[in-house]
Amino acid sequence: MVDQREDERPRSRRLPREVRERQILDAAVEVFAKHGYYNASMDEIAETASISKPMLYAYLGAKDELFIACVRREAARLVEAIGVEVESGLTPADQLWNRLQLFFEYVRCNKDGWRLLHRQGDVSGEPQVVELTEWRDRATELITALLAQATEDQKQPMQPEQTEPFAAALVGAGEALVEWWFQHPEHTAEGMARRLMNLLWLGFGELVEGKTWHPQGEA
Amino acid sequence: MVDQREDERPRSRRLPREVRERQILDAAVEVFAKHGYYNASMDEIAETASISKPMLYAYLGAKDELFIACVRREAARLVEAIGVEVESGLTPADQLWNRLQLFFEYVRCNKDGWRLLHRQGDVSGEPQVVELTEWRDRATELITALLAQATEDQKQPMQPEQTEPFAAALVGAGEALVEWWFQHPEHTAEGMARRLMNLLWLGFGELVEGKTWHPQGEA
Amino acid sequence: MVDQREDERPRSRRLPREVRERQILDAAVEVFAKHGYYNASMDEIAETASISKPMLYAYLGAKDELFIACVRREAARLVEAIGVEVESGLTPADQLWNRLQLFFEYVRCNKDGWRLLHRQGDVSGEPQVVELTEWRDRATELITALLAQATEDQKQPMQPEQTEPFAAALVGAGEALVEWWFQHPEHTAEGMARRLMNLLWLGFGELVEGKTWHPQGEA
Amino acid sequence: MVDQREDERPRSRRLPREVRERQILDAAVEVFAKHGYYNASMDEIAETASISKPMLYAYLGAKDELFIACVRREAARLVEAIGVEVESGLTPADQLWNRLQLFFEYVRCNKDGWRLLHRQGDVSGEPQVVELTEWRDRATELITALLAQATEDQKQPMQPEQTEPFAAALVGAGEALVEWWFQHPEHTAEGMARRLMNLLWLGFGELVEGKTWHPQGEA
DNA sequence: CATGAATGAGCTTTCATTCAT
DNA sequence: AATGAATGAAAGCTCATTCAT
Numbered sequence: 001m002v003d004q005r006e007d008e009r010p011r012s013r014r015l016p017r018e019v020r021e022r023q024i025l026d027a028a029v030e031v032f033a034k035h036g037y038y039n040a041s042m043d044e045i046a047e048t049a050s051i052s053k054p055m056l057y058a059y060l061g062a063k064d065e066l067f068i069a070c071v072r073r074e075a076a077r078l079v080e081a082i083g084v085e086v087e088s089g090l091t092p093a094d095q096l097w098n099r100l101q102l103f104f105e106y107v108r109c110n111k112d113g114w115r116l117l118h119r120q121g122d123v124s125g126e127p128q129v130v131e132l133t134e135w136r137d138r139a140t141e142l143i144t145a146l147l148a149q150a151t152e153d154q155k156q157p158m159q160p161e162q163t164e165p166f167a168a169a170l171v172g173a174g175e176a177l178v179e180w181w182f183q184h185p186e187h188t189a190e191g192m193a194r195r196l197m198n199l200l201w202l203g204f205g206e207l208v209e210g211k212t213w214h215p216q217g218e219a
Numbered sequence: 220m221v222d223q224r225e226d227e228r229p230r231s232r233r234l235p236r237e238v239r240e241r242q243i244l245d246a247a248v249e250v251f252a253k254h255g256y257y258n259a260s261m262d263e264i265a266e267t268a269s270i271s272k273p274m275l276y277a278y279l280g281a282k283d284e285l286f287i288a289c290v291r292r293e294a295a296r297l298v299e300a301i302g303v304e305v306e307s308g309l310t311p312a313d314q315l316w317n318r319l320q321l322f323f324e325y326v327r328c329n330k331d332g333w334r335l336l337h338r339q340g341d342v343s344g345e346p347q348v349v350e351l352t353e354w355r356d357r358a359t360e361l362i363t364a365l366l367a368q369a370t371e372d373q374k375q376p377m378q379p380e381q382t383e384p385f386a387a388a389l390v391g392a393g394e395a396l397v398e399w400w401f402q403h404p405e406h407t408a409e410g411m412a413r414r415l416m417n418l419l420w421l422g423f424g425e426l427v428e429g430k431t432w433h434p435q436g437e438a
Numbered sequence: 439m440v441d442q443r444e445d446e447r448p449r450s451r452r453l454p455r456e457v458r459e460r461q462i463l464d465a466a467v468e469v470f471a472k473h474g475y476y477n478a479s480m481d482e483i484a485e486t487a488s489i490s491k492p493m494l495y496a497y498l499g500a501k502d503e504l505f506i507a508c509v510r511r512e513a514a515r516l517v518e519a520i521g522v523e524v525e526s527g528l529t530p531a532d533q534l535w536n537r538l539q540l541f542f543e544y545v546r547c548n549k550d551g552w553r554l555l556h557r558q559g560d561v562s563g564e565p566q567v568v569e570l571t572e573w574r575d576r577a578t579e580l581i582t583a584l585l586a587q588a589t590e591d592q593k594q595p596m597q598p599e600q601t602e603p604f605a606a607a608l609v610g611a612g613e614a615l616v617e618w619w620f621q622h623p624e625h626t627a628e629g630m631a632r633r634l635m636n637l638l639w640l641g642f643g644e645l646v647e648g649k650t651w652h653p654q655g656e657a
Numbered sequence: 658m659v660d661q662r663e664d665e666r667p668r669s670r671r672l673p674r675e676v677r678e679r680q681i682l683d684a685a686v687e688v689f690a691k692h693g694y695y696n697a698s699m700d701e702i703a704e705t706a707s708i709s710k711p712m713l714y715a716y717l718g719a720k721d722e723l724f725i726a727c728v729r730r731e732a733a734r735l736v737e738a739i740g741v742e743v744e745s746g747l748t749p750a751d752q753l754w755n756r757l758q759l760f761f762e763y764v765r766c767n768k769d770g771w772r773l774l775h776r777q778g779d780v781s782g783e784p785q786v787v788e789l790t791e792w793r794d795r796a797t798e799l800i801t802a803l804l805a806q807a808t809e810d811q812k813q814p815m816q817p818e819q820t821e822p823f824a825a826a827l828v829g830a831g832e833a834l835v836e837w838w839f840q841h842p843e844h845t846a847e848g849m850a851r852r853l854m855n856l857l858w859l860g861f862g863e864l865v866e867g868k869t870w871h872p873q874g875e876a
Numbered sequence: 877c878a879t880g881a882a883t884g885a886g887c888t889t890t891c892a893t894t895c896a897t
Numbered sequence: 898a899a900t901g902a903a904t905g906a907a908a909g910c911t912c913a914t915t916c917a918t
Contacts, residue, residue, distance in 0.1 A: 038257035042892060052900045054894075063892065093424070147423065154428075165399050165414050166423070172395020173388040180387040195384050203422025204366065204385070205312070205432070209373075213424070233881060233917060261909060271883045276910065476695035480913060490879045492915070501913065531862070592866075603852050606837040607830040614829020618822050633822050641860025643750070643870070647811075651862070671896065671902060699888060709904045714889065 017059075024049045024059055029070045033112035037067055037120065068131050071120075074113035075135035081106040084142050092150035097197050097215055099142070100174070104189035107178050118175055136171055143167035170200055240278055243268045247279075248289045252331035256286055256339060287350050290339075293332035294354035300325040303361050311369035316416050316434055318361070319393070323408035326397050337394055355390055362386035389419055459497055462487045466498075467508045471550035475505055475558065506569050509558075512551035513573035519544040522580050530588035535635050535653055537580070538612070542627035545616050556613055574609055581605035608638055678716055681706045685717070686727045690769035694724055694777060725788050728777075731770035732792035738763040741799050749807035754854050754872055756799070757831070761846035764835050775832055793828055800824035827857055 027049035031040045042063055046053045060066045082102045087095060107114045120132055147163040174196060181192050198213045234242070246268035250259045261282055265272045279285045301321045306314060326333045339351055366382040393415060400411050417432045465487035469478045480501055484491045498504045520540045525533060545552045558570055585601040612634060619630050636651045672680070684706035688697045699720055703710045717723045739759045744752060764771045777789055804820040831853055838849050855870045 041890095053892090054900060055898085057893070058899090096423075150423070165396060165403075165411075166418050168399040169392040169396045169415060169418055172398075173392040175395070176391020177384060177388045179391075180384050184384075192384075196388060199385050199388055199422070200418075201422050201424040203418070203420050203425065204315075204369070205420040206422060206424075236881085239881090260907085262907095272909090273884090273911075274882060277882090282909070479911095491913090492879060493877085495914070496878090603834060603837050603841075603849075604856050607834045607853060607856055610833020610836075611826040611830040613833070615822060615826045617829075618825040622822075630822075634826060637823050637826055637860070638856075639860050639862040641856070641858050641863065643858040644860060644862075674902085677902090698886090710888090711890075711904060712902080715903090720888070 020051070020055075021059055024051060024056060024066075025070055025073055027051075028060075028066055029074060029112050029116055032067060032070055033115040070116055071131055074110070074116050075131075075138075077110065077113060078103075078106055078117065078135055079138050082139070082142070084138055086142070086145045086149060092146045093201060093213075094215070095146055096143070096200070097193070100193035100196055101190055103174060104178070104181075104192045107181075108189050114178065118178070136168075139171050140164065140167040143170050173199065236278075239270070239274070243270060243275060243278055243285075244289060244292055246270075247285055248293060248331050248335055251286060251289055252334040289335060290350050293329065293335050294350065296329060296332060297322075297325055297336065297354055298357050301358070301361075303357055305361070305364045305368060311365045312420060312432075313434070314365055315362070315419070316412070319412035319415055320409055322393060323397070323400070323411045326400075327408050333397065337397070355387075358390050359383065359386045362389050392418065455497075458489070458493075462489060462494060462497055462504075463508055463511055465489075466504055467512060467550050467554055470505060470508060471553040508554055509569055512548070512554050513569075513576075515548060515551060516541075516544055516555065516573055517576050520577070520580070522576055524580070524583045524587060530584045531639060531651075532653070533584055534581070534638070535631070538631040538634055539628060541612060542616070542619070542630045545619070546627050552616065556616070574606075577609050578602065578605040581608050611637065674716075677708070677712070681708060681713060681716055681723075682727055682730055684708075685723050686731060686769050686773055689724060689727055690772040727773060728788050731767070731773050732788065734767060734770060735760075735763055735774065735792055736795050739796070739799075741795055743799070743802045743806060749803045750858060751872070752803055753800070753857070754850070757850035757853055758847055760831060761835070761838070761849045764838075765846050771835065775835070793825075796828050797821065797824045800827050830856065 024045075028040075028045050031045045031048055034040070035044075042053060042056060045066070046056045049056065056066070060069050082099045090098070117135060144160055144163045144167045147158060147166065148160065151157040177192060177196055181187060194213075201213045202211055243264075247259075247264050250264045250267055253259070254263075261272060261275060264285070265275045268275065275285070279288050301318045309317070336351075336354060363379055363382045363386040366377060366385060367379070370376040396411060396415055400406060413432075420432045421430055462483075466478075466483050469483045469486055472478070473482075480491060480494065483504070484494045487494065494504075498507050520537045528536070555573055582598055582601045582605040585596060585604065586598070589595040615630060615634055619625060632651075639651045640649055681702075685697075685702050688702045688705055691697070692701075699710060699713060702723070703713045706713065713723070717726050739756045747755070774789075774792060801817055801820045801824045804815060804823065805817070808814040834849060834853055838844060851870075858870045859868055
C-alpha cells in the first residue's frame with residue numbers, strides 16, 4: 001500500500017509522458033483535496049506540479065477532465081486496495097471484516113485521495129458525475145455479493161434487490177465513520193473497522209445487550 | 220408536513236417583507252439544490268424568485284449569507300420534522316423506528332432541501348460552513364441519547380465515546396440509503412425506514428439468518 | 439456668523455417647503471463633506487435628513503443637482519461672509535486684512551461647508567463644474583479690485599491682466615493655509631490671517647529680514 | 658525633461674513586462690486625469706492601453722492599487738523634476754527661482770500627471786491616500802529648508818513652526834497659479850514662475866509700489 | 877404628501893483557457 | 898516540447914433612481 005505522495009517534485013524537463021502525467025495527477029489530487037473542485041485553480045495545480053499551464057492542458061485536458069482523471073485514479077486505488085473479487089474459503093463475515101480493515105487502512109494512507117472521492121456532492125449539475133460515484137457502485141456490488149454468498153445456502157437466499165440497499169447503507173455508514181475518525185484521530189484503523197463490524201453484523205439490538213463481535217480466533 | 224413548494228410564483232409586486240423573504244428562500248433552495256453552491260448564479264436565483272438582483276441582496280445579503288440562510292431554514296425543518304427530544308414511554312427501538320419513518324417522510328416531501336443539506340461537501344474552504352453540518356450533529360446527538368437510554372438499565376451502560384461513532388455511522392447509512400431511494404423511487408418511505416431499521420437493529424448477522432425486525436404490534 | 443449646524447433634526451412631517459429644503463441641504467452638506475461626492479450615498483443623505491428618498495428627489499433633484507445646490511448655498515455663505523464690495527475709506531491693506539480675518543473666521547465656523555467648496559477636484563469631467571469654482575472667481579475678483587484700488591494713484595496702475603494671477607495665487611495660498619490650519623488647530627483665526635497677511639504683503643524678501651506686518655494701530 | 662507621452666500605442670502583442678507596465682501606466686494616468694478617479698472605468702483604461710482587462714489586473718492590481726501606482730510615478734517625476742535637495746552656493750532666492758521655473762516647466766510637459774496630483778481632493782475616505790499628498794509634503798519641506806537657510810545668518814533665524822505654514826501657502830499659491838495658467842495658456846513657464854516669484858518674494862506691499870523682482874544678472 | 881419596496885444599468889474582478897514565441 | 902503572455906466571458910455586487918401604495 002503506497003503511502004501519501006511525497007512533496008518533492010524536482011523541476012525537470014523532458015520527462016517521459018507517463019511520469020509527467022503522474023506528477024500532474026499527484027498535484028491535482030492534492031490541490032483538489034485541499035480546496036475542493038471549484039476553489040481549486042488551474043494556476044495552483046500547475047504551480048504545484050511544477051509545470052506550465054499549457055502543458056497541464058496538453059496532458060490531461062480541461063479542468064473537469066483533469067478532475068475526472070484524478071477521481072478515476074484514486075477510485076482505482078481504493079477498489080484495488082479493498083479488493084473486489086469474492087474470495088472463497090472465508091466466511092462472508094470474515095471477508096467483510098478483512099475488507100473493512102483494508103478500507104480504513106487505505107483511508108489512513110490516502111487522505112487526499114479519500115477526500116476527493118468522498119466530498120464531492122457539489123459537483124452535481126454536471127453531466128459527467130458518473131465517474132464520481134462509480135467507486136461507490138463497485139463497493140456496493142462487492143458487499144451485495146458477499147451478502148448473497150452468505151445466504152446462498154439458505155432456502156430463501158436474499159436477492160440483489162434486497163441486499164443492494166443494505167450494501168449501499170453499509171457504504172454510507174463507512175463513509176460517515178471515516179468523518180468521525182478524522183475528528184478523533186487517536187483511534188486505529190483496526191479499531192474503526194471493529195466498530196463498524198460490530199454495528200453492521202450485530203446491529204443495535206444485540207449491541208445494547210452487551211454483545212460484541214470478534215474476529216475468528218479471538219477469545 | 221408541508222409538501223414540496225409549488226412552482227407557481229405569481230409575479231406580483233410590492234409584497235410584504237416576510238412573504239418576499241420566503242419567496243426568495245424557496246427559489247434559492249431550488250437553485251442551490253439543482254446546481255450546487257458554486258454553479259448556482261445569483262442571476263438565476265433572482266429570476267427564479269421573480270425578483271431583481273438588488274432586492275435579492277437587500278433581503279438576504281451576499282451569496283454565502285443567502286446560502287447559509289437556506290441551510291439554516293432547511294436544517295431547522297429537518298430537525299423539527301424528526302424531533303430531537305427523547306421521549307419517555309417508548310422503547311428506544313420504537314423511538315428510533317418512529318424517527319426513521321419521519322425522516323424518510325421528510326425527505327420525500329423536501330427533496331430540494333434535503334439535497335441542499337446532503338450534497339455540499341465541496342463548500343470546504345469557506346469558514347462559515349458550521350451551519351452546514353450542524354444538523355448532522357443534532358441528529359447524531361439524538362441517536363446517541365437513544366442508545367444511552369437503551370443501555371442505561373444494564374450494569375455497563377454504553378458511554379458516549381462508544382455510542383457516538385455508532386450514531387454517526389447510522390446517520391451516514393441513512394443518507395446513503397436516501398441516495399439509493401432516489402434511484403429506486405418505487406419504494407415507500409415506510410419501506411425505506413423498515414430497511415434501515417432492520418439493518419441497524421438486527422445487523423447482518425441476524426439478517427442473513429432470515430430474521431427481520433418488526434414494529435411492535437405487528438405479527 | 440452662524441456656527442456649525444446642529445445635529446438635532448426632529449422627524450416632523452408637513453413642514454413648509456423652505457424648512458424642508460434647508461433640512462435637506464444641511465444633511466447633504468454634512469454627508470458630502472464627510473465622504474466626498476462619490477462616496478456619499480443618497481441613502482445616507484436621506485437618512486441624515488430624516489426624510490424618504492422620493493422626497494429627497496422631489497425637493498432637490500438628482501445627486502448632482504443636489505450637490506450643486508449645496509455648493510451654491512455654501513459658496514453664497516462664504517462670499518457673504520467676506521464681503522465682495524470694495525469699501526472706500528480703508529486702505530487696500532486694511533481691507534485685505536479684514537477680509538482675511540473674516541475668511542478664517544468663516545472657515546472656523548463652517549468646516550463642512552468649506553470642505554465642500556475646497557476638496558472637489560475629482561468632480562472634473564462633469565459639465566456643470568462651473569458652479570463648483572465660481573466662488574473662487576468671485577474671491578479672485580475681489581482681490582483683483584483691491585489691488586487695482588491700491589495702485590490706482592500711481593502713474594502706472596496695475597491692469598487686471600497683471601493683478602488677476604496674483605489674486606488667484608493669493609486665494610490658493612489661503613486654501614492651502616487652511617489645510618495646514620486643520621492639522622494645527624491650536625492656532626486662532628486671527629493668527630492664521632496674520633500669517634497670510636505677512637506672507638502676501640511683505641513677501642519672503644522682507645520676511646527673511648525679520649520684518650513683520652502689523653495691522654494699523656498696533657505698535 | 659520628457660514631453661507628454663504620445664498617443665501612438667501600436668497594438669502589438671507579447672511585449673516584455675516592463676514595457677507593458679509603462680504602457681498601462683501611461684493609459685491609466687491619461688484616463689484618471691481626464692475623468693477623475695471615480696469616473697474612470699477600468700474598461701476605458703484597458704481599452705486606452707490596448708490591453709485586455711485581465712492583463713490590467715495582472716500587471717498592476719485593482720483599481721485603487723493602479724491609481725496609487727500612477728500617483729507614485731507622477732509624484733516621483735515631479736519631485737525629481739524640481740529637485741528636493743538644498744543646493745549650497747546659491748542664494749535661497751535664486752534657488753527658489755530655479756525651482757519655480759522647473760516646476761512650471763514640469764507642469765507644461767506633464768499636464769495629465771499634474772492633474773492627477775492636483776485634483777484629487779475627493780478621494781478622501783480611502784485609507785491609502787497617503788501617497789496622494791506626500792509630494793506636497795516633500796515640496797513643503799524643500800521650501801521650509803530654503804527659508805531656514807535664508808534666515809540662518811540672522812540673530813533670530815525662523816523656526817520650522819514659523820516657516821512651515823509659509824511654505825504650505827506657497828505651494829498652494831503655485832497650484833492655484835497653474836489653474837490660472839491653464840485658462841491663459843498664452844503665457845510661458847518662465848513668465849508664470851516670475852509672477853509667482855514676484856508675489857512671494859516681494860509681496861503685495863512692494864508690488865503695489867511698482868517694484869519687481871529680477872533674477873540675478875538681469876538689469 | 878410621503879414612503880417602503882423595487883429595479884436598470886453598470887461597475888470591478890476573476891476565472892479557465894489558448895496564442896505566439 | 899514548453900512557456901510567458903494574453904483574453905473572452907461571466908460572476909458578484911451596488912448605486913442612483915422611481916413606482917405603487
